[in-house]
Amino acid sequence: MRDLKLPPSALPGISPSRGEIDLLPCPAPSKRCDWSSVGASCQSPPLRGRCPAGQRGVFWVVLAMILALLAPLPAFAVNPDEVLSNPVLEQRARNLSAQLRCMVCQNQSIDDSNAELARDLRVLVRERLTNGDTDDQVIDYVVSRYGEFVLLKPRLGAKTVILWATPVLLLLVGAIAILVFVRTRPSQRAVAALSAEEQARIEELLKK
């Protein structure tokens, strides 16, 4: 049922992100997918596919809804005509596609999405690969066109340093805290050690 653009969530009926509580057959327009920043390469939002709702507000939503009534059943992600004949290149293309976000979808890679824009990006990735680009060059090229937003795994940078550092720092801080905790506990044990008097009493008792 991927046509509904959005997976049924782990919290069904709870997830506006997947359009389940909206009456619209598509997610509400998202400010995060601002078309003005995407650039001239994407003139229009895909009018069908998993994320049909455009990003230009109510007008596009209404238009998408009208068109949704007329549109044929949605397409799938990677189609046979997109597949490269070279299996190695194709595999690289698939791996790269899984890292790139469908700009008009909720949390979907272009590999999973069947939106028109995702298809364009998949074709673009394959074109660059057949032209001899390395994976990094393809990524750089796509980022230069669409911005960091397109990467599902953000690169380490000034803006993302907290994101990447959180697990590492927490692990370190936690480990140190535990070490300190364990280290300081024996000192309590030392405090609780028997006094000379008590020791003498025990020895006396043991002698009995």
Added chain:
Amino acid sequence: MIIEIGHYALVLALATALIVSVLPVIGARRGDAAMMALAPTGSLVLFALVAFSFGVLTWAYVVSDFSVANVWENSHSLMPLIYKYSGVWGNHEGSMLLWLLILVFFSALVAVFGRNLPDTLRANVLAVQAWISTAFLFFILLTSNPFLRLDPAPAEGQDLNPVLQDFGLAVHPPLLYLGYVGFSVCFSFAVAALIEGRIDAAWARWVRPWTLAAWTFLTAGIAMGSYWAYYELGWGGWWFWDPVENASFMPWLAGTALLHSALVMEKREALKIWTVLLAIMTFSLSLLGTFLVRSGVLTSVHSFATDPTRGIFILCILGIFIGGAFVLFAWRAPMLKAGGIFAPISREGALVLNNLILTVATATVLTGTLYPLILETLTGEKISVGAPFFNMTFGLLMLPLLVAVPFGPVLAWKRGDLLGALQRLYVFAGLALAAGLIFFYIQNGGPVLAIFGLVLGFWGMIGAFADLWYRANFAKVGLSVGLKRLTGLPRSVFGTAIAHFGLGVTVLGIFAATTFGTETVVEMKQGASVDVGGYSLTYDGLRDAVGPNYTEQRGHFAVSRGGVQVADVWSSKRLYTARRMPTTEAGILTFGLSQLYVSLGDAMDSGGMVVRIWWKPFILCIWGGALVMMFGGFVSLSDRRLRVGAPSRKVKPIKATLEAAE
């Protein structure tokens, strides 16, 4: 009229919740038994009122009363009956009412099963539960009233979203909420303990069954949701690291940590403060998940802004409860006395490692989920954090934990012996290695790194039984005595072994399905065949069919192996008539633990169909493992020591104690 009575019952429930929120706390302070006794009675009344109100809404759905706006928006007279029932919680208002119903259900359970709790503790716990109920009753009545009427009443409803017209909706949200909201009891116990300023091993013993029950339901709920997504979506994914999934996964991770730290506290009276903190954090994450999902803030800042009342309301609830609990914690926790001491290498040490890793993992998922939102709010910069990020960070964190799991149960409390544990486990490790290699060989190879994953899975499965093996001590005492010893073990020991085994099964399924699975995308004309996973599928064309509230085109595939037809599979594309919404229904064939997954794509101009076929070996292990974990939870829950309601044990004969002392 009955609708108004249902609405009125909610208002009465609010009044009751307010009473239970205040009076028992005062009673507990003053030692007034009558005031404290209000708490259990009030909680039961509260449950009855909310249950009645929920029943009224259900009734409105079942009889298709479209004069109720909520029913009109989410139901249709032609919808199958089961979806009329489940449609009650397939929308915002109804799901909040379900949330509340389960919350007061847990309060009622505490009231009934908590008879042997100290009076003050029970009064305080139920009062804290009532605070939460009050907040959510206000939320429902003021912003999300499901009982609003339409005048004039429309003749026909708008139908439930087709994605939700599935058995999954009937089971998944109630299970999930039982887990999610079940952690409220742990929260209430923690807050009540902080109010009383006293906490001990008995407290942990009371809290543990609730944690265990909530965790068990949450495990089932998440697994159910994952399987639902898998078969509904049509491209065979089963976990997407979607914010909504993360919202339910974070309480699960924290709850798992809580389960283990409560164990340390119950057995050794250590980690008291940490356990209280974890109990607060776990339910805070549940609340946070509710906020994230309900407010729409995750989807887009825009949708949050269009209906800010609900979002801001939940944000306030979130702020008050989480903030309040942490302030209370900061104020009272230092008064709690630290408990038993232990060496780094010990059962406690292993459980602390478990807690460290699970907490860091929770924090990682939390940061990953919220980071884009926060960054955009603060700087306007947009980034995405998706599956590749989570797979990498979360995966790396889980590896050491999965390696360590079998060690925990074989280490002794207080001071363990790592070398001894290694000696005990090396045979099991050898077995896991052999099993992994054999598995790899049978599957005709793949990336060599896959062996590592397979061995890890088998290690979890086989290693889970090391503790049982050594406790029974078969090697020394022989089979019959060993079995006798085994039956004498407490059920919680079996629960642990089963749950850890289930974890191993899930890990194995994840690695097997991702490394040995294949994906085939082909254009097929009628009569064409394609080979996938050792099976041959022949496409037999499309047929039209009509369902109760949809029309569909069904593609038929004959599946054969070695020239013999073994099965048929149908994969279809549906159009739900009321909403004019197209969907695809994947065709799934199960062979043992593996599945063949067939999905229809576009019709091509040439007359062919694009067909995507996946071979998913051992994919059922992923959810099967979760079911095993759930079963382990129930086994552990049936341990009589954990049954809070169980009559207290007979006092042991004094003679035995004297003997022991000598």
